[in-house]
Amino acid sequence: PPRVLSGIQPTADSFHLGNYLGALRQWVSMQDTHDAFYCVVDLHAITVEHDPALLRRRTKVAVAQLLAMGLDPERATVFVQSHVPEHAELAWVLGCLTGFGEAQRMTQFKDKSSKQGTGGTSVGLFTYPVLQAADILLYSPDPTAEGGRALRVPVGEDQRQHLELTRTLAQRFNHRFGDTFVLPDAHIPEGAAKITDLQEPDAKMSKSASSPQGIIDVLEEPGPMRKKIMRAVTDTGSEVVYDEEKKAGVTNLLRIFSALEGVSVPDLESRYAGSGYGQFKKDLAQVVLDTFTPIRERTLKLLDDEERLDRVLALGAERASRVATATMETVRERVGFVGRG
Ligand code: AQP
Numbered sequence: 372p373p374r375v376l377s378g379i380q381p382t383a384d385s386f387h388l389g390n391y392l393g394a395l396r397q398w399v400s401m402q403d404t405h406d407a408f409y410c411v412v413d414l415h416a417i418t419v420e421h422d423p424a425l426l427r428r429r430t431k432v433a434v435a436q437l438l439a440m441g442l443d444p445e446r447a448t449v450f451v452q453s454h455v456p457e458h459a460e461l462a463w464v465l466g467c468l469t470g471f472g473e474a475q476r477m478t479q480f481k482d483k484s485s486k487q488g489t490g491g492t493s494v495g496l497f498t499y500p501v502l503q504a505a506d507i508l509l510y511s512p513d514p515t516a517e518g519g520r521a522l523r524v525p526v527g528e529d530q531r532q533h534l535e536l537t538r539t540l541a542q543r544f545n546h547r548f549g550d551t552f553v554l555p556d557a558h559i560p561e562g563a564a565k566i567t568d569l570q571e572p573d574a575k576m577s578k579s580a581s582s583p584q585g586i587i588d589v590l591e592e593p594g595p596m597r598k599k600i601m602r603a604v605t606d607t608g609s610e611v612v613y614d615e616e617k618k619a620g621v622t623n624l625l626r627i628f629s630a631l632e633g634v635s636v637p638d639l640e641s642r643y644a645g646s647g648y649g650q651f652k653k654d655l656a657q658v659v660l661d662t663f664t665p666i667r668e669r670t671l672k673l674l675d676d677e678e679r680l681d682r683v684l685a686l687g688a689e690r691a692s693r694v695a696t697a698t699m700e701t702v703r704e705r706v707g708f709v710g711r712g
Pocket of ligand 1 (some may be wrong): 564
């Protein structure tokens, strides 16, 4: 089967609706059709100032949520990035192939660095996309294998530029040192690729940038979750219609509803024609609750069984290492490093 690789940062107490629709839901469905590698990227999480105890806790909560969403450690390799040191090693090599100006053009860096407080922006935040390229390319299948196998990366729209850089770096490496990496393809879901903030419908829903009222957490309690949806910013009209320009708030809610319920936007528009925003939001809140309540309950249960989580991570690290060490061996040899003998 083709391979799939994706990662998520343990930078909050819960994943959010954007992470779920933009990426995580695809992770679950792709484990059945792909040779899947999914990692919690803790090395990425320290590119901004962090608290060690919180990072440790959030990494565990992240893993528990992934399992609660339906990832099966027998079918998919679920692991923590720092357990496989080759990620950092390949990032160094790729960093040496990345132009300074090329890295400077990354819009996520521009956004995040402008928001860094007194501590300033780290070099780690600057080289973040290079580490991400390493995360992906470490799991590249052998490009010379029969049929040249595929490497797919399910992500939200915000990661498109980083995926392009990954392709560029893979191509550059292959060109200089011989065919080593398959070029990855971004797998961006139609419709739900960019879920926006409930209070600022022009900005993406984000763990670090959204206000509590703008973001729906997967692990949110039912009461507050309902309230947030009822209070989501819409507009002064009352028609439930899709219009990105004039009705960004309603459009975002329609996208969420459509993605979660599997009903098309036009069908929803006709279902709510003439009924106003109130009923629409009430029903949407129910759909969100029906999706996240079982995930929340399973996550809490999993967090009570730390030994099980540790076992899952040990198994994941072992499987991921097998692939990563083989790739790195090839890379070292191609780059010209002398073997240890
Ligand atoms: N609003 C979104 N809509 C659709 N997809 C989204 N993703 C994030 N926000 C949205 C996708 O979720 C995956 C994991 O994201 P990440 O942990 O790497 O962090 P991020 O992309 O930087 O997301 P956040 O919420 O903005 O986190 P912080 O604030 O920590 O940076 C990715 O595939 C992403 O596309």
